[in-house]
Amino acid sequence: SGKTDRRPNFQRMMKDASLRQFDVVLAWKSNRMGRNMLQAMMNEEQLRSNGIRTIYAEEDFDDTAAGRFALRNMMNVNQFYSENMAEDISRGLMDNASKCMSNGSLPLGYKTGKDQKVVLDEAEAAIVQEIFTRVSCYEPFIDIARDLNRRGIKTKKGAEWGRSSFHTICRNERYRGIYIYRDIRVEGGMPRIVSDELFYKVQEVLKVKKNPQGRRKRSGYEEYLLTGKLYCGHCGSPMTGIAGTSKTGAMHYYYTCQKRRTDHSCDKKAVRRDQIEKAVAIAIQQQLLTDENIQMMADETMAYNARTEIKYRLQSLQQQLYSNETSTANIMKAIEMGIITDTTKARLLALEQEHGQLLAKIDTAKAEMVPINREDFVSLLDIYRTGDVNNKKYLAALFDTFLVRVDLYDDHFKIT
Known part of the structure; x- marks a missing residue:
């Protein structure tokens, strides 16, 4: 591409030119020197000042005043062509957008149909629905990522999932069926994957769900099985495990509200770890597993x-x-x-x-x-x-x- 001279091998050539390691540069056309007229002329002049001649295979400019004038004119034409082509491409993309046609890469769940319209990729759409549903239930991102990776499911770019993979997906309004391109928004312009109710539920979850961690062991203490799943009913903050020693030297384990612990802005009292874990287990047994x-x-x-x-x-x-x-x-x-x-x-x-x-x-x-x-x-x-x-x-x-x-x-x- 001659659109820019910020090309590694082009810059290597210009550096070698300053060392006078060659006598001639052979290019296909003058637009290879750059499609910005000033940039191309400066590159040409830098070569000339080092005693290096530039020859264009498809264009004939002799080393005379008339030849150099013709070259400058051609470089001007190159810049016009580059700018005009960019405008044509931009205009074409905006025209496509007005018709809700596919413009470039699409998010997970969609693909380009035969008529260039955005259509569902059913397999990917099912994954998107699953992600929204699991996030809406406050499932930790890291757990969702591990499960998707275990099943061999990749991101849109073919990469492994991580806990940071979900924010863009969960905030993408295209999944509500809204076609979006630059400042163009068309309601119903593309297939819907999630309902408005589920989408806005996930937005609420994201406000309080800041990269929750999976359950982990702490050095010197037993495991807190509800870490990442237990939340304060007063303020909605996570409840984390703490431990203390009584006067008799016995260890006691608790869950405490994170806001109460860090800035004392919540009045929720700590709860004994074993007490709440057993109570939750019994509730699951008796209320869920009927x-x-x-x-x-x-x-x-x-x-x-x-x-x-x-x-x-x-x-x-x-x-x-x-x-x-x-x-x-x-x-x-x-x-x-x-x-x-x-x-x-x-x-x-x-x-x-x-x-x-x-x-x-x-x-x-x-x-x-x-x-x-x-x-x-x-x-x-x-x-x-x-x-x-x-x-x-x-x-x-x-x-x-x-x-x-x-x-x-x-x-x-x-x-x-």
């Missing part, structure tokens, strides 16, 4: 597996595998044509490694898709219902499986 709810969860799980697992779970991995195989085929063609460099070799090796990893992930996903037996599923839920609330491993499994959030008030708590 006979009626267990049957309902079994019915919904069977229906979900039949409806979505095969269609969506493998589709993302298979699309990545197809892209990998296409890239590999293109590099093999280049090698057959004699284009063999260190870069092509390294890229081919990377693609082969990725191919093996994708095949392994697909095999794992297929293995995980073994149809769940309804009776086995009900039996598993029965085990959760009858577990020992004094067993820390059981509590951890119970909370990880069923619990999203606990809001703790003075005389009651609400579980999600």
Whole structure:
């Protein structure tokens, strides 16, 4: 590209020119020196001052006053062409936007249709719906990221998910069906993925959800199983684990409101760790894991597996595998044509490694898709219902499986 002279090899050439390491620069056309007239003339003059001649394969400018005048005129034409082309492109993009047509890259969940309109990518749209739903339930970003990565699902750019991957997605109004390009906004201009109710619920969650951490162990203390899930009913702040020593030297463990602990702006009293953990576990056992709810969860799980697992779970991995195989085929063609460099070799090796990893992930996903037996599923839920609330491993499994959030008030708590 001659649009700018900020090109590594072009700058290397100009540096070598100052050392007079060559006598002639051969370029295709004068616009390779830069499409800004002043910039191109300065580059040409710098070469000339170092005794280096510039020859253009497609344009003939002799080293006379008339030839240099013609060259300056052509450089002026180059600048006009560059600016005019930019205006044409911008005008075309704005025209596309007025018709709600696809302009460049699209967010997760969408793709460009045959008529250049924005259409749903069903597999990706299902992931977007899942993300919004899980965030609306206050599930920690890090937990969502780990689960998506485990399932082999990639971001729109093909990268692994991290806890910072969700803010842009969750604030993107395009998912409400609003076409947005620069200052153009068209309600209903593209397919809707999430409802207004869910979208605004997530916006409220984001106000109080600032990169929540997963449950972690603290050096010297036992584990606080509700970290990242227990919130103050007074102010909505997370409740974190603290420990203290009594006069007898015994250790006592509590959860305390973060705002009360840091700036004393909340009057919520601390609660004993074991007391609240057991109370939450008993509430899950008695209120959630009833006979009626267990049957309902079994019915919904069977229906979900039949409806979505095969269609969506493998589709993302298979699309990545197809892209990998296409890239590999293109590099093999280049090698057959004699284009063999260190870069092509390294890229081919990377693609082969990725191919093996994708095949392994697909095999794992297929293995995980073994149809769940309804009776086995009900039996598993029965085990959760009858577990020992004094067993820390059981509590951890119970909370990880069923619990999203606990809001703790003075005389009651609400579980999600």
